[in-house]
Amino acid sequence: xxxxxxxxxxxxxxxxxxxxxxxxxxxxxxxxxxxxxxxxxxxxxxxxxxxxxxxxxxxxxxxxxxxxxxxxxxxxxxxxxxxxxxxxxxxxxxxxxxxxxxxxxxxxxxxxxxxxxxxxxxxxxxxxxxxxxxxxxxxxxxxxxxxxxxxxxxxxxxxxxxxxxxxxxxxxxxxxxxxxxxxxxxxxxxxxxxxxxxxxxxxxxxxxxxxxxxxxxxxxxxx
Numbered sequence: 001x002x003x004x005x006x007x008x009x010x011x012x013x014x015x016x017x018x019x020x021x022x023x024x025x026x027x028x029x030x031x032x033x034x035x036x037x038x039x040x041x042x043x044x045x046x047x048x049x050x051x052x053x054x055x056x057x058x059x060x061x062x063x064x065x066x067x068x069x070x071x072x073x074x075x076x077x078x079x080x081x082x083x084x085x086x087x088x089x090x091x092x093x094x095x096x097x098x099x100x101x102x103x104x105x106x107x108x109x110x111x112x113x114x115x116x117x118x119x120x121x122x123x124x125x126x127x128x129x130x131x132x133x134x135x136x137x138x139x140x141x142x143x144x145x146x147x148x149x150x151x152x153x154x155x156x157x158x159x160x161x162x163x164x165x166x167x168x169x170x171x172x173x174x175x176x177x178x179x180x181x182x183x184x185x186x187x188x189x190x191x192x193x194x195x196x197x198x199x200x201x202x203x204x205x206x207x208x209x210x211x212x213x214x215x216x217x218x219x220x221x222x223x
Contacts, residue, residue, distance in 0.1 A: 003050045005033065005048070006048040007044055007055075009029060009036075009055035010055065013036070013108060015056075019054065023117075028119070032050050033047070033048040038064060038066055041067045041071075042062075044175045046071075046074075051104050051121050052080075053071070055147065055178070059169075065095070065170075067153045068080045072098055072099055080095040080102075081102040081104060081116060082103045083106055089141075093138055093142040094208075101120040101125055119181075154178040161194060169211035169214065195207070
């Protein structure tokens with residue numbers, strides 16, 4: 001039997017060990033490497049060439065989505081599944097945008113974890129058990145959002161508003177942003193409202209889509 005070679009990336013050693021304990025019970029899985037942050041994930045991917053990467057979104061240094069994007073830019077056939085507390089439609093859309101392979105919640109049951117890895121190893125996409133049709137509807141819904149401004153419109157944002165926009169793209173809540181920037185949640189909410197007003201955005205999905213596009217564009221400019 002040809003084994004599915006796995007790279008596990010998560011900054012919590014206990015979670016990685018828990019995954020190893022589960023997956024090593026299956027004859028068709030082989031853990032070839034572990035990574036504790038995004039940079040390490042990239043290095044381990046190209047050092048070990050795993051069949052599937054199972055990674056967290058929130059990691060220090062370089063988060064999982066940024067690391068996955070860099071891997072996929074160099075190897076479009078890379079198969080990457082995100083295992084995260086963030087499992088909303090917005091995150092599914094973000095992951096589809098970078099052409100990663102799936103998203104499953106951290107509270108996933110063991111059988112679905114195994115099913116998702118096998119499905120992705122076989123070339124499928126896997127999003128929390130959603131059907132292909134459901135995933136496509138999410139993509140179409142976000143693609144068809146109206147009123148997304150051109151990137152140049154971001155030039156009238158303040159430095160703080162741009163900081164907040166980057167953090168929104170990472171999936172941070174107002175509370176999390178307030179803690180990171182050492183400002184009150186009320187201030188962050190006010191700044192988010194200002195961003196939406198300046199960019200003529202009306203809904204949270206529109207803000208998230210713009211934030212993701214803005215973040216990816218700026219990071220690509222820096223490369």
